[in-house]
Amino acid sequence: MAENSRLCPVCAKPLEGQARRTACLRCQNLYHQECWEGLTRCLAFGCVGTPEEVLQDLGEPVQAKPCPSCKAESPANVALCLSCGTDIFEKPPRAVFTSFAGWQAATPEDLVLELDRHWENAIQHLYNGDLEFWFSENGRLDLAEAARTARRNHEQRSVGLESFLLASNLVDPPRMEVVPATLELEGPGPTLTSALEIRNSGRGYLSGILLAEVSWLTLEPTEFAGNRTRIAVTADLGSLPDGAVPGVIRIQAPAQSLEVHVTARRLSIAAGVALYRDGQTSKARVLCRKLLDVQAAHADAVVLLTACYLKEENPTAAVQALRNLSGACQELPSDLIEFVFRWLSQNDPAASGLERVEIYEALIPCAEGPLGNELRRALGQVAMERARLATEAFQENNTSLWQGRTATTQDVIELLQIAAAYDPTLAEEAAGLQKQLRRKVSRGKMAFNLTAVLVLIAVLAAASSSWLWTWKQSRDLQQSAAQALQAGKFEKAIQEYRILLNSNVDNTDYRSNLVRALFMQSRAAEEGGDSPRSRAALIQAIDLCIGRPQMQQAAAAMLLDWAKELETKGQPGEARVRLERATRLDEQNPEVQTSLRRLASDTDLYWKVHQVVEGPMGSYPVENYKEMGAVAAGVRELVTRGMVPYESRMMVALADVTGDGIKELLVAGTHKKDPQPEGRYAIYRVNKSRL
Structure with a gap:
């Protein structure tokens, strides 16, 4: 309500013209000067301001008076006793409902609509008892009783407010949608879990219950409250016969009921x-x-x-x-x-x-x-x-x-x-062949021993002259590689560490130094914007660690440190990618698992897209889609809108990354005017919306 159309909360007359005005220091609601001076307390619901207050009083806590009927104490900003409903403060009837947040309503109908617009304020007014107090003052005992019932019956406050608003019959109920509309579950068993998402596409706050009408379906949770709720649906396939078995999930909201039809099929050799x-x-x-x-x-x-x-x-x-x-x-x-x-x-x-x-x-x-x-x-x-x-x-x-x-x-x-x-008829021949084989092996052993002696003599003769040279060459290579690594010449360091490792593949120090050099090259390439080189170096480093538990743990620790830095820089998506690699190397690292759980909910979509674009499903050049009609048109549209190639080309993939059962064309790239704080690429749908 604009200032020139506001009403005085005391006399309900417009606050315009030549009349002197004043404002409550706490909530800034306006009054006529003479109306304000006759009050003992601000009439705005939820406010505890008084005409006698000055600015230095605002930091002091306001003590509520005990209820004159039941002696129970209530918060200082409520209109009536929350225990027995008695009016705590003596004040004239309020024809206009004025909120501490500054909005007003002159009629009960207007108040219900304002409550729907100011949800957080409305929750406070409902659970402070303000609504039942004002509706009672203004003769709407039905709405006062509805507010009282909602406050007492619903601990979940948004559910309580929605219950009151629906009871008023002045607002439309929420519009419930379920994705997917049907479920098909098939697998070998014994159980299989899928998911439903319940959404509110209308106004208000959606809540309700779910019921599986067949015993082989389990739902978690069975109650929901929120405008977007994910439900786990688990089928006990082990208890089902062969063939398709139908089932129904019934979803009941306060003003709407939906059914989700489920078809389960246990895959078995007998059915095949x-x-x-x-x-x-x-x-x-x-x-x-x-x-x-x-x-x-x-x-x-x-x-x-x-x-x-x-x-x-x-x-x-x-x-x-x-x-x-x-x-x-x-x-x-x-x-x-x-x-x-x-x-x-x-x-x-x-x-x-x-x-x-x-x-x-x-x-x-x-x-x-x-x-x-x-x-x-x-x-x-x-x-x-x-x-x-x-x-x-x-x-x-x-x-x-x-x-x-x-x-x-x-x-x-x-x-x-x-x-x-x-x-058994071949037993005798088998025994004879075994004897023949052992004889050949024995003779081969003698020939091998003679050859080995001759080779050993030759090696010992050559070793005396070559050993010192080989040791000096190895020492010089180690020093050169260490200097190159310190100077940031990663290619040279990696090449020299590879030579050392090839000369002695069991040397743990050579392998560890090579892994460290590859990690440093990967990070430097990533910071320089060369993502392909970064990814290639990281994969090589991880491959060198596989099968060596201590090195896997060390590599996982390096990936964890990298992920922490990326998260600090505002790139949680790329941090998630590093943590996923780390957990594959060291599943027992508690810090990796803790970090992964912390980032999981906020980076699920980024991780799904990363798997599509970076995995075998994606990474297709735009040229592959030239003959695909609307698909190619969509890609060209995104290029026109400012997308520039990622890794020297646009990357395209068909995938369902939002879980709605519909595959869409995704295009990964970098937008000229749209830097990506969360990671290396932006993902766009063909319909131009950013993911």
Whole structure:
């Protein structure tokens, strides 16, 4: 309400014309001078100012009077006793509702609308008892009772205010939306968790409850309050039968009810076999691929996938599937095992390069009766054939046979043991080949020892003259690399540390110094804007640490320090990227985990986009999209709007980074007028909005 249209809180007449005016020192609300001087306290709800106060009094706390009825003490700024509802202060009736924040309302209807506009002030007025006091003074006992009920029944204050506003029937209810509108959950089990997001696209404050109408669905939480709430939906797939099972989630808000229809499907080998038998091999293949994606029932899924390809007369694809076989079958029916085995027995040219020993070992657990015996014999014969060829290939006095005894001869011995175990008729031949192999190994050992002695004599002769030179060269390289590193010549330091490490790959000092140099180069390149070089150096450093726990911990500590600096510089997104790399190196570092949890909620979107753009899904040049109609037009539009290439090109990817189930074209780059404090790139949707 503008100053020239405001009303005096005492007489409800306009504060304009020639009348003298004054203001409360605490809330700055205006009064007629004569009206103000007749008060004992400011009539603005929530204010404790008095006409007698002067500026130096404002820092002193105001003591509330005890309630004359129940003697309970209430805060100094409330209009009535919060215990019994009695008016605490004697003052004339207030025809105009005046807030301590400066806004006014002359009628109950206007007050309800003003409360909806000034949410935080409204919460204070409701829970101070101001609303029920004023509505009672002005004859609206229904609204006074609604305010009292909302205050007493709802501890969550925004929920209480929304309850009162809806009870007035003067405002529209919140408009609830659920994303996604339907859920499809499928996996091998035993459980699978997805998420719903409940949003308010209207006015006010949304709250409500959720109810799963089927026992196999669990919701967390089951109550919500807020205009954007994420709900975890967990399906107990282990309790479901094969096939699609429907369910319903009912969401109830004060003035609206929605249903989310859920379809759950437990992925199982049994379901795939049923599809295969019904002739629906394409659907069976899709199911197998899903099982393989989640690393479930691996061997069964591979063999079933192979059978589908063979039924579709596609042996090339069947061979490709079998190349990925690992483990042993557990659930497949015997007739399907036989189908794949018979095809392998036909010696199809497409299958000539397959490793049949591993394949037959995977098939045997599910082969029943005579088929199982036949498979075992076939496995024994294949293993024996391979062992024969390997043994015949070894030459007498072969020193390499002795040198590689753990990697070569042991493999042959294992093949002979398999042959004897699965086909007893081959046991005698297997024993003979083992003796022959040991004899060749023994002779190879003698030849190797003689060669080793001659080489040792030659080495000792040369060592006396070359040792001092090698030691001096190593010392000079270390000094040169250290000086280069100190001077910021990272390329030279890295090159010299690589030479030292290649001369002695087990030297921990050489490896640690090389890792440190690569980290320093990565940070310097990042600060200089050369992101590709920074990323390449960082990946090399991390690769050098893998498999060495102490070095992994040290690298994780360096990444943690880097992340702290980036966060201090206002780049939480890039700090999150460094912490994700650190946790992969050292999952037990509590400081890394604490920092990651602190940044997670604010950088989730940045991390998702980073994975898309920096990962294999993204990093496509704009030229790849020239023939894609509206997509290419969207990219060109962003370029027109001022985007400049990132890493010498625009980077484009299709992905769903907001969780609404819709993939959008993302473009990563740097805007000429839009520096990025949080990281290295800006992400734009095709619809021009920044993420």
